[in-house]
Structure formats: C-alpha cells, structure tokens
Amino acid sequence: MKGTIAICLQDLVKTKFGEDNWETILVKSGLPKDLVIYAHHDIEDDVIMKVINSTCEVLNITLQQAADAFGEYWMNNYAPKKYFAFFTGDKTAKEFLLNMDKLHAKLTDKIENAKPPKFTYDDIDKNTLIMTYISSRNLEPIWIGLIKGVGKYFKENINIEKLSENKVKITFG
Ligand code: HEM
Known part of the structure; x- marks a missing residue:
C-alpha cells in the first residue's frame, strides 16, 4: 500500500x-x-x-479505536492539507462518500502498482446510503473509521449500521 x-x-x-x-x-x-x-x-x-x-x-x-483515530485524523488533518483539491466540491458527507469510488480510481490511476479500494452504493434516499467496500485487503475497521471521519469533517451526525462484513447502512442527520 x-x-x-x-x-x-x-x-x-x-x-x-x-x-x-x-x-x-x-x-x-x-x-x-x-x-x-x-x-x-x-x-x-x-x-x-x-x-x-x-x-x-x-x-x-483496540483495532477499531486505532482505525477511528486514523479515520478522524486522515479526514480532518492530513488529507485536507495533502489532497486539498478533493475537498472543494462536495457539500455533504453523503456527496463526499458517493465520490469515494471515483476519487480512489482517479487518484491512483497514474500511480504504478496502486490497488485502490472500490466502493459500490445503493442511494436509498436523501438521508440514507448503503455503501459496500471491495478490497482484497479487507481493512473494514479502517473503512468504518474513515466514514466516521467524513461525518466529523462535515459536522454531521451519522449512524453506521453493519449489514454484513463489507456492507453498511449510513444514516445522515
Ligand atoms: C480525500 C480523501 C481521500 C484520499 C485522498 C484517499 C486516498 C487514498 C490512497 C492514496 C490510498 C492508498 C491506495 C493504495 O495504496 O492502493 C487509500 C486507501 C484507502 N482508502 Fe482512501 N482516500 C480518501 C478518503 C477515504 C474515505 C473517506 C474512505 C472510506 C469511506 C477511504 C477508504 C480507504 C481504504 C479502506 C483504504 C485502504 C486500502 C484498501 O482497503 O484496499 N478513503 N486512500
């Protein structure tokens, strides 16, 4: 990685x-x-x-505590400085998360050997999103920690319900 x-x-x-x-x-x-x-x-x-x-x-x-700290730091300290171009367009946590599949593909497009995670979505309604994580690395705790970090960045209350190992239902607001 x-x-x-x-x-x-x-x-x-x-x-x-x-x-x-x-x-x-x-x-x-x-x-x-x-x-x-x-x-x-x-x-x-x-x-x-x-x-x-x-x-x-x-x-x-615990691993989830470490992953939560990582997700919060990545989204609120590290990435906004290092990858500021990706922080301009989206207005809500949901919009930002919906962009994550494209962002990872685009960002790693020109990087040799990169194996970015993939995400698929069921956009249920304004406040509900089902997100599926696809990666051979199976870093689910980090994925969840990052989703929480996105909520903090946009100052939104988000609730994450695990539907299966790599599928969650996210409720916003
Ligand atoms: C602007 C924000 C973000 C940037 C610039 C970014 C960029 C990256 C990069 C460069 C990698 C390494 C890829 C590789 O080595 O193959 C990575 C890995 C990863 N990213 Fe992001 N990321 C961002 C936000 C997020 C968010 C919000 C999530 C989750 C919703 C996420 C989930 C992951 C996961 C789980 C990995 C670990 C690799 C794997 O599971 O295969 N990222 N990201």
Whole structure:
C-alpha cells in the first residue's frame, strides 16, 4: 500500500501520543526506529498491518479505536492539507462518500502498482446510503473509521449500521 497511509499514521501517533511511542511501534514491527517513509513508495501490506497491530499494543487500544483515530485524523488533518483539491466540491458527507469510488480510481490511476479500494452504493434516499467496500485487503475497521471521519469533517451526525462484513447502512442527520 502507498506510503501516504503510513505517513498519516506516523503524524497522528507523533502529534497525539509522542515521538517515543512512534519509535517503539516501529521497533516492535521489526523496522528501524528512524524509518523515513515516502508517500508514493509502496510499503508491503503485511508491514503496514504489523505497524497497525503494534500501534494497538503500544497505545493499548483496540483495532477499531486505532482505525477511528486514523479515520478522524486522515479526514480532518492530513488529507485536507495533502489532497486539498478533493475537498472543494462536495457539500455533504453523503456527496463526499458517493465520490469515494471515483476519487480512489482517479487518484491512483497514474500511480504504478496502486490497488485502490472500490466502493459500490445503493442511494436509498436523501438521508440514507448503503455503501459496500471491495478490497482484497479487507481493512473494514479502517473503512468504518474513515466514514466516521467524513461525518466529523462535515459536522454531521451519522449512524453506521453493519449489514454484513463489507456492507453498511449510513444514516445522515
Ligand atoms: C480525500 C480523501 C481521500 C484520499 C485522498 C484517499 C486516498 C487514498 C490512497 C492514496 C490510498 C492508498 C491506495 C493504495 O495504496 O492502493 C487509500 C486507501 C484507502 N482508502 Fe482512501 N482516500 C480518501 C478518503 C477515504 C474515505 C473517506 C474512505 C472510506 C469511506 C477511504 C477508504 C480507504 C481504504 C479502506 C483504504 C485502504 C486500502 C484498501 O482497503 O484496499 N478513503 N486512500
């Protein structure tokens, strides 16, 4: 997966939990404590998973808590700065989520080896969306954490009901 995901996690841990914890997480994952990550370089998926698991152990939080913190930070701190062009058009959380399939396809179009997640939708009504997540990586907790982050970014109350492993019903407002 692209290094940008790991850079976001690194920024989040360093700012909210301190540099020492980030170093401990890297060492626990079998990586050098002064590792430099490049946004466009590939990091093997199992290395990223090791880092995420070590984050949970070191910070003593569950995978969903880590994923929620990641989703909130990605949507409210990291991506608006790094990918500001994608934050101009959509006015609501629902519009933004409906754009995520196209955004991931477009963003990774020119990046070699990128395997973006795919999303399909059932647009039920103004306040209800069914969203399905399709990826060989099965990072459902991160997907859910990101949906919550979208709600926070647009300052909307959203409710997420799991319909199956990779399908949720999202209610807005
Ligand atoms: C402007 C906002 C966003 C940008 C710029 C963005 C960009 C990216 C990029 C570059 C990757 C790595 C892809 C790869 O290495 O193959 C990624 C992965 C991912 N994104 Fe986003 N993303 C955004 C918002 C979201 C949102 C809101 C969701 C969920 C609703 C989401 C779900 C995911 C998931 C689950 C992955 C992990 C890869 C996988 O599951 O296969 N992203 N994203």
